[in-house]
Amino acid sequence: MSVVDRQEWDVVVVGAGGAGLRAAIEARERGARTAVICKSLFGKAHTVMAEGGIAAAMANANEHDNWQVHFRDTMRGGKFLNQWRMAELHAQEAPQRVWELETWGALFDRTKDGRISQRNFGGHEYPRLAHVGDRTGLELIRTLQQKIVSLQQEDKKETGDYESRLKVYQECTVTRILKDGSRVSGVFAYERETGRFFVLEAPSVVIATGGIGKSFKVTSNSWEYTGDGHALALLAGAPLLNMEFVQFHPTGMVWPPSVKGILVTESVRGDGGVLRNSEGKRFMFDYVPDVFKEKYAESEEEGDRWYEDPDNNRRPPELLPRDEVARAINAEVKAGRGSPHGGVFLDVSTRMPAEVIRRRLPSMYHQFKELADVDITAEAMEVGPTCHYVMGGIAVDSDTAAARGVPGLFAAGEVAGGMHGSNRLGGNSLSDLLVFGRRAGWHAAEHAAAQAFERPGVGDVQIDNAAAEALRPFSAEGPAGSADAGRPPENPYTLHQELQQAMNDLVGIIRREAEMEQALEKLAELRVRARRAGVEGHRQFNPGWHLALDLRNMLLVSECVARAALERTESRGGHTREDHPDMDRRWRNINLLCRLTDPTGGLAATDPERGQIDLVRETTEPVRQDLLALFEKEELVKYLAEEELYQ
Amino acid sequence: MSSYEARFRVWRGDVQGGALEDFAVEVNDGEVVLDIIHRLQATQAPDLAVRWNCKAGKCGSCSAEINGRPRLMCMTRMSVFTREETITVTPLRAFPVVRDLVTDVGFNYDKARQVPAFVPPEGVAPGEYRMMQEDVDRSQEFRKCIECFLCQDTCHVVRDHEENKPAFAGPRFLMRVAELDMHPLDAAAESGLDRKRTAQDEHGLGYCNITKCCTEVCPEGIKITDNALIPLKERAVDRKYDPLVWLGSKIRRRSS
Amino acid sequence: MATGTEPHLNSGGVRTGTRAAIDAPHLRADRWWLAPAATAAGLLAFIVYSTWRAFANADYYAAPYVSPFYSPCLAENCEPMRGGPNWELFGSWWGISPAIIILIFPLGFRLTCYYYRKAYYRGFWMSPPACAVAEPHAKYSGETRFPLILQNVHRYFFYAALLVAGILTYDTVLAFRDETYAWGHMGLGTLVFLANIALIWAYTLSCHSCRHIVGGKLKHFSKHPVRYRMWQWIGKLNARHMQLAWASLVSVALADFYVYLVASGVFDDPRFF
Numbered sequence A: 001m002s003v004v005d006r007q008e009w010d011v012v013v014v015g016a017g018g019a020g021l022r023a024a025i026e027a028r029e030r031g032a033r034t035a036v037i038c039k040s041l042f043g044k045a046h047t048v049m050a051e052g053g054i055a056a057a058m059a060n061a062n063e064h065d066n067w068q069v070h071f072r073d074t075m076r077g078g079k080f081l082n083q084w085r086m087a088e089l090h091a092q093e094a095p096q097r098v099w100e101l102e103t104w105g106a107l108f109d110r111t112k113d114g115r116i117s118q119r120n121f122g123g124h125e126y127p128r129l130a131h132v133g134d135r136t137g138l139e140l141i142r143t144l145q146q147k148i149v150s151l152q153q154e155d156k157k158e159t160g161d162y163e164s165r166l167k168v169y170q171e172c173t174v175t176r177i178l179k180d181g182s183r184v185s186g187v188f189a190y191e192r193e194t195g196r197f198f199v200l201e202a203p204s205v206v207i208a209t210g211g212i213g214k215s216f217k218v219t220s221n222s223w224e225y226t227g228d229g230h231a232l233a234l235l236a237g238a239p240l241l242n243m244e245f246v247q248f249h250p251t252g253m254v255w256p257p258s259v260k261g262i263l264v265t266e267s268v269r270g271d272g273g274v275l276r277n278s279e280g281k282r283f284m285f286d287y288v289p290d291v292f293k294e295k296y297a298e299s300e301e302e303g304d305r306w307y308e309d310p311d312n313n314r315r316p317p318e319l320l321p322r323d324e325v326a327r328a329i330n331a332e333v334k335a336g337r338g339s340p341h342g343g344v345f346l347d348v349s350t351r352m353p354a355e356v357i358r359r360r361l362p363s364m365y366h367q368f369k370e371l372a373d374v375d376i377t378a379e380a381m382e383v384g385p386t387c388h389y390v391m392g393g394i395a396v397d398s399d400t401a402a403a404r405g406v407p408g409l410f411a412a413g414e415v416a417g418g419m420h421g422s423n424r425l426g427g428n429s430l431s432d433l434l435v436f437g438r439r440a441g442w443h444a445a446e447h448a449a450a451q452a453f454e455r456p457g458v459g460d461v462q463i464d465n466a467a468a469e470a471l472r473p474f475s476a477e478g479p480a481g482s483a484d485a486g487r488p489p490e491n492p493y494t495l496h497q498e499l500q501q502a503m504n505d506l507v508g509i510i511r512r513e514a515e516m517e518q519a520l521e522k523l524a525e526l527r528v529r530a531r532r533a534g535v536e537g538h539r540q541f542n543p544g545w546h547l548a549l550d551l552r553n554m555l556l557v558s559e560c561v562a563r564a565a566l567e568r569t570e571s572r573g574g575h576t577r578e579d580h581p582d583m584d585r586r587w588r589n590i591n592l593l594c595r596l597t598d599p600t601g602g603l604a605a606t607d608p609e610r611g612q613i614d615l616v617r618e619t620t621e622p623v624r625q626d627l628l629a630l631f632e633k634e635e636l637v638k639y640l641a642e643e644e645l646y647q
Numbered sequence B: 001m002s003s004y005e006a007r008f009r010v011w012r013g014d015v016q017g018g019a020l021e022d023f024a025v026e027v028n029d030g031e032v033v034l035d036i037i038h039r040l041q042a043t044q045a046p047d048l049a050v051r052w053n054c055k056a057g058k059c060g061s062c063s064a065e066i067n068g069r070p071r072l073m074c075m076t077r078m079s080v081f082t083r084e085e086t087i088t089v090t091p092l093r094a095f096p097v098v099r100d101l102v103t104d105v106g107f108n109y110d111k112a113r114q115v116p117a118f119v120p121p122e123g124v125a126p127g128e129y130r131m132m133q134e135d136v137d138r139s140q141e142f143r144k145c146i147e148c149f150l151c152q153d154t155c156h157v158v159r160d161h162e163e164n165k166p167a168f169a170g171p172r173f174l175m176r177v178a179e180l181d182m183h184p185l186d187a188a189a190e191s192g193l194d195r196k197r198t199a200q201d202e203h204g205l206g207y208c209n210i211t212k213c214c215t216e217v218c219p220e221g222i223k224i225t226d227n228a229l230i231p232l233k234e235r236a237v238d239r240k241y242d243p244l245v246w247l248g249s250k251i252r253r254r255s256s
Numbered sequence C: 001m002a003t004g005t006e007p008h009l010n011s012g013g014v015r016t017g018t019r020a021a022i023d024a025p026h027l028r029a030d031r032w033w034l035a036p037a038a039t040a041a042g043l044l045a046f047i048v049y050s051t052w053r054a055f056a057n058a059d060y061y062a063a064p065y066v067s068p069f070y071s072p073c074l075a076e077n078c079e080p081m082r083g084g085p086n087w088e089l090f091g092s093w094w095g096i097s098p099a100i101i102i103l104i105f106p107l108g109f110r111l112t113c114y115y116y117r118k119a120y121y122r123g124f125w126m127s128p129p130a131c132a133v134a135e136p137h138a139k140y141s142g143e144t145r146f147p148l149i150l151q152n153v154h155r156y157f158f159y160a161a162l163l164v165a166g167i168l169t170y171d172t173v174l175a176f177r178d179e180t181y182a183w184g185h186m187g188l189g190t191l192v193f194l195a196n197i198a199l200i201w202a203y204t205l206s207c208h209s210c211r212h213i214v215g216g217k218l219k220h221f222s223k224h225p226v227r228y229r230m231w232q233w234i235g236k237l238n239a240r241h242m243q244l245a246w247a248s249l250v251s252v253a254l255a256d257f258y259v260y261l262v263a264s265g266v267f268d269d270p271r272f273f
Helices: A018-029 A067-077 A085-103 A136-159 A228-235 A283-287 A290-295 A301-309 A324-333 A353-359 A362-372 A426-449 A462-473 A494-504 A513-531 A543-568 A633-639 B033-043 B106-114 B135-140 B150-154 B171-182 B195-201 B213-217 B225-238 B243-255 C036-055 C099-111 C114-125 C148-175 C188-205 C208-218 C225-238 C241-263
Strands: A005-008 A010-012 A036-038 A166-170 A174-179 A185-189 A197-201 A204-207 A245-251 A274-276 A346-348 A381-390 A409-411 A592-598 A613-619 B004-014 B017-027 B064-065 B070-072 B086-090 B097-099 C071-077 C086-090
Touching: A010 A018, A010 A185, A010 A228, A010 A426, A018 A036, A018 A067, A018 A204, A018 A426, A036 A174, A036 B195, A067 A085, A085 A136, A085 A426, A136 A166, A136 A426, A136 B106, A166 C208, A174 A197, A174 A228, A174 A462, A174 A543, A185 A462, A197 A462, A204 A228, A204 A426, A228 A409, A228 A543, A228 A592, A245 A301, A245 A324, A245 A346, A245 A362, A274 A324, A283 A324, A283 B195, A324 A346, A324 A381, A462 A543, A462 B106, A494 A513, A494 A543, A494 B033, A513 A543, A543 A592, A543 A613, A543 B086, A613 B064, B004 B033, B017 B033, B033 B086, B064 B150, B070 B150, B070 B213, B106 B171, B135 B171, B135 B225, B150 B171, B150 C086, B171 B225, B195 B225, B213 B225, B225 C148, B225 C208, C036 C114, C071 C099, C071 C241, C086 C241, C114 C241, C148 C188, C188 C225, C188 C241, C208 C225, C225 C241
Parallel strands: A005 A197, A010 A036, A010 A204, A036 A166, A204 A409, B004 B086, C071 C086
Antiparallel strands: A174 A185, A185 A197, A245 A381, A274 A346, A346 A381, A592 A613, B004 B017, B004 B097, B064 B070, B064 B086
8 A cells, every 4th residue: 555655855834824835935945845735726725815914013104113012912912821932023023024025026005105004903002914905815825925936936947847946735635744753754645636645754844724713613714724734733742722712703794604704894893883683672782791881882872972972972882892792692692682594783784874884894895795795785784703713723832833742843823822822913813924934934944954864754554544544434334244334424514514513502602611511522423423424436636535534633623622611711812601701810821732632543532431632731931021021010910810920 | 585496507527528417406595606516515416526715705716617607606696697597517618627617727827937026126125115005006906816717717818729828828927927017126127037028928918819808707806908918018019019119218228 | 637548529729638528619608799799790880881981082071071081181182171181292193082091090090909909809800709708710829920910009000090189179170160161150060070079089098008108108106296197097098998989989980971961962060150
């Protein structure tokens, strides 16, 4: 069986979104022969969906902005759970990363004096987001893609081959990280087009695969977001950090089905949109928590006056923080007062003339018009919470982006944990990709150079095992004589739908102990059934097969989310427990690490009780004094435990 | 508003051959063609190959031909068809087929490599780039491109004439040349690269007969022909067919 | 991927062996043929009409109106027009209709126009007849060779068209006379001429070459604010180039036809004052 094609590289980057491409560029520029593997076509990564912008304290719009302010905003947003050194590096390096894009041909929107224009965004003290209309992610991907092409053009001039030093393997999926002892030695992958297996041998592997949203039913994420990188790292022996923190945006589209989960921007509410239940009631007035009572309007009349006269009126409760709004929507739907398709109504049509809606919310108007055939100037939108981003991820070293415990493994972007703490600010993800993508590429190249004379090897047994695992769905019926003999295989599409439903309902935006325990049982059941996920046809571009393989990753990651969420008995950022509704300072410095229970035994664990994930608590390193000094004491008191404050 | 059963004809096969296969499939309110293709996958044809990604018209992956017209499947609502209509879905017909609705779009990636990249101006450090909004507007329009390659697919220069593929970059990459030539800080000229001339000499601009199908199919609404291809043709004329401009540049060169 | 097998068909274009095996040259279910057919019919009608009128060499002047097909009139055999656009640049040796001399320029302008090129490539040459409908030609070299490479001279015809439009403007001014050449009068013909000259100018200025010359060729608009403003203005017109091309085509034929009706005595120009 070991006739699998092998190629040698110095650095292999898994994922071709913003972080992966930035890592590849850096590694290649530092002299490493670099391969990029991605599931989609080159340039189609999920990064293109980002609209808002890239947060970087360039101080083009407000001269008082600097990295310290950005750092402060990021820590506040993450409720002080952030890996502070990452937040520091991120705030310091983001401007350089944005400027460098311009030298590669990016064209951001401009200020009057010709510099990069910066816009306001939630949680950022100053206008800070470099942007191109509402397609900043596309600009980022295209720029990085074109930079890669330009490096390939240089290589072509020198060596006669575009791909001699930097190659993109598009539409390929990695199913295993290969190791030599404790060291990374390469990846096992298949071509989606042909189903052919191949191995890329490399001493450094950078994981940049993005998020996990496809484990949830309602998500703003694309099909690629099946948590591949998280699972690959786990299987390679690296721990995942704080996986319970998943950001749900309160208003995603829920209807029609084709666009379920796609974001409805917050500015719809900011400009006067109101939330109503099926009885036509503006229910948010019933959901103002005591701590906010003084800051929010008590009557519709007062709320309506706020838009015109914010100084003398209190803001309407539709503008409560995201988690409060999401919680309220959830409660209304559960109480049977939801819209026909399981959301609530977000209405601007009765609030503003059609002309004003079209002028103030052009992109939303077009989004609904083109994707849903809904005219928001004439009817209400149906919205509900949608899974948007995972703050948790592979535990990495802040400076080098190296995964903990597995020499040669690096991670950057959404797949890496720590940077955003318990909640991410808008605009911080694109800058995260660039800052830590570069660092991952840099240190991966260095690591590879150091291993040049004793490259780790790839054993045939590992390859055979990986190939057997990947081929299992084609012979999913139980072997003759076994208990499963003759039983029809499971349909991977059905399994996937059940998984998404379970995660959405039981480990969604509002979490309860009993439901999460139920979720773990369901996950165990699905895991057993997924062993028998079977597919028809052959290996050539077979989506059923691809999904069957991705199921392993989604199940692993989902278990991490559920277990960590069950363990953390507080509410913080992207983790809301109905049974523990408050933030607890004692949890401030606790990280939850997920590890594979049995890293050697493959994934044979079919015992539903045991599960595949072990959870470890870890106390974080105290925030450096000079960084703490950037905050007022009164603010720190809210987050830090007594003993942390007086160290 | 309710669900109904629609008749679909989907091309299935690979490079060895294939045929349009008939399906009857449920359609619900508010769905797009890609939803129906997914339903076929989940219920009737689990191995039906289709490329897709964001499902929001932003990535340009799910390009196909629907009733003979190049379109994004995620942006084609079922409500534009009557319930009686049979909807035919085929892969892009200008590129080699891989399987079912998936084609080999490698042509486009080859062409992308043949367009010389942005040349940064010498002596301008990162962070010191100054560009006025009115100077970047034109190139920004072209950078809205999501690379769905529908324009490349519909362009008859290569769709109907395989033999023209080596010589012709196609609308998307001629637009890329225009984008760079209009970039306010591109220093290609200083480095000895004349993008206007190479547009015609190396990227096959002359093949374009401005019949505007590229503009017609562009899901981003980019005015490819009017704003990129024709201006690029005019710029090539400046270089190659305009004695006045030629004379002017000679004189200016002598005097400066 | 399968290799070493026989391709299904290999007759080129969308039936090239590596492409999806679909025999139909196209699968469009809409009335795709309507637009090219209408275009071809419209252009053909104009060609027939203008050929007749251009060679007729008669009924092109009814004081104070001169048919735009015969203006400026540059031969000795032109009808005398008082104050009108005739210069005897061509002597008595020129025997045929003087329209032929001048029509070359507007004809060339429209023939090389970026809109008309699309129209007749699609309507007459079927290259392609409509989007994603296979064209019937085995070979295609576009505008890379003689004679179509000559389309690149469009801008020279644009310069000439500016002169012609100037002269037609002059004709329109002359139309504010009455049939005895007294100034300060207006008839229905004056209105026809006014409408025509407005459309002629709009079409001429909306030309893609004009847009390029005025500002499109610049790299930095910010350094040329006046030209930038003009470029924007012409860009707005340019977006309507197709509509203007048809409207001015119809209006020029109508203006000529109006002169014909009056000159041939079918109809008396209603005078307003």
